[in-house]
Amino acid sequence: SRLDCFAPRGGTLAVPAQLAVLRRRELDEMLRQAALKAGARWQSPLRLEALLEDAAGRVIGARLREGESVCEVRARWTVLATGADARALEAAGMCERRAPSGMALRGYAHRPDMAGQIGGLQVVWHKALRGGYGWIFPAGGGRFNIGVGYLHRRGAERDHQGAPNLRELLAAFARVHPPAQALLQEGGAALGELKGAPLRCSLGGARKSRPGLLVAGEAAGSTYLFTGEGIGKAMESGMAAAQAIVQESGSDAGVRTAYESALASLKPRFAAYELANRFNEYPWMVDLTVWRARRSPALLARLAGVLDESQDPSAFVSAQGLLRLLFQAR
Ligand SMILES: Cc1cc2nc3c(=O)[nH]c(=O)nc-3n(C[C@H](O)[C@H](O)[C@H](O)COP(=O)(O)OP(=O)(O)OC[C@H]3O[C@@H](n4cnc5c(N)ncnc54)[C@H](O)[C@@H]3O)c2cc1C
Incomplete structure (x- = not known):
């Protein structure tokens, strides 16, 4: 029912939200079953x-x-949805940039004794995690999804320079956030395998179509830069691909135009998350926002809007947005 934000200087903010944590094993199986029911072959x-x-x-x-x-x-249309691994994109001749936009690493800790201590989803910004953030998501049954992500600032993804080692970032997370320390260290034996993967964001890095082929999901860069959220967006792009194929089946150009226009219409949203990535680049902005939102129910409501995507997250980090935060705070 809430996202607990932890700012670098120790400020905390509970943002009300309706959130669900589901393991990929379960979510992917639900999707697979739905696809089979709709006539797909596995x-x-x-x-x-x-x-x-x-x-x-x-x-x-x-x-x-x-x-x-x-x-x-053989197929009239092929949809390439191979995620953030650039190899399939390259094999298909669709890769424009091999390097990812960021990376993330996560593990599952089983600590039933901590179930009462971590009620909401936790997101932690700190200068030791600069360029990204750490998270703890309670997944029910005393299990916690714990991880760190790093998102390149705009342009820096080209050569993947400056990216930290994610295991070191996770260790830094444990140092600066006691619940992470408790889950990662004291629960060492209870922590499952750590899994890391690249992220491809901002609808960049790949061509989206060629005759007979559409590129969907993270292969098309469908993950948000600031948050690294990508499951819903990948599904949205997959639905757009399906719709274009079904509705425009008569013509190659029609399918490609319909699909590429659907993605283009999402671009402003992706650009907003690209801008909001400044929260990760400059964690002091989180200090300012948390400090201000603790005094302003209206601002808190707008932050809640970011979580259900009714509010543009870049509004807080633009020069104008920051000035407004400062000015209204006086
Ligand atoms: C550690 C971590 C945590 C994350 N947490 C979240 C989160 O909490 N919420 C959220 O919304 N997003 C999260 N993301 C992002 C999310 O995982 C991706 O955005 C999402 O999975 C993209 O979906 P997709 O279907 O495009 O790609 P994927 O889910 O990666 O699926 C691609 C599939 O293609 C297969 N494949 C790859 N190459 C080939 C090939 N050559 N031939 C055949 N098959 C191939 C892969 O095996 C895989 O099954 C996280 C990412 C990471 C790394």
Whole structure:
């Protein structure tokens, strides 16, 4: 029912929200079942090896491999939704930038004894985590999803320079946030395997379509930069791809235009999250916002709006937004 924000200088703010934490194993299985029910065929763990093309270079399916066995799947339209790993994008000739926009690392700790101590989702900004943030998400049954993320500032993703080591960042999280320390260290034996992965954000880094092919999800950069949220956005882009194929099935150009316009219409939202990434770059902005919001129910309500996406997060970090925070605080 709330997101607890921890600012670098020790200020805290409980932002009311309706949030759900679901393990990917469960969410992905729900999606898979829904797809099967809708008529999809499940062919895993086949890997994309190459796209199939006709004489004119139009994509007409894919060659897939599992160990030594290879199969070809032909399709009127192919949707590439291979996530943040750039290799499939490269194999498809759609990669414009290999380096990711950021990275994240998470583990699950099983600490039933801490269930009463961490009620809301926690997000922690600190100069030791500069460029990103740490989180603890209670996942029910005494389990906690704990992790850190790092998001490159605009432009810096090109060469992936300056990215910290995520395990060191997680250790820094433990040093600056006692609940993280408790989950990571005292619960060492209870902490499952740590998993890290790249993030591809801001609808950048890849071409979105070519004749016969649409690129969807994180492969198309569908994750938000500031927060690293990407599940809902990946689904949204997948739905846009499906809609374009179903509604414009008569013409190649029609499908591509419909899909690319749907993504283009989301661009302002992604740009807002790109700007809001300043909270991660300059954690003192979180100090200012938390300090101000503790005194202003209206500002708190606007922050709650960021969580349900009814409020543009960049409004707080623009020069105008910061001045407003300072001015109104006096
Ligand atoms: C540590 C961490 C924590 C995160 N936490 C959150 C969160 O709390 N909330 C949120 O909204 N987002 C979160 N994200 C972001 C989120 O995971 C992604 O945005 C989201 O999974 C993107 O969905 P997708 O379907 O595009 O890609 P994925 O979920 O990565 O799926 C891509 C699939 O393609 C498969 N694949 C890859 N290459 C090939 C190939 N060559 N052939 C065949 N298949 C292939 C992969 O195995 C995978 O199954 C997190 C990311 C990380 C790294």
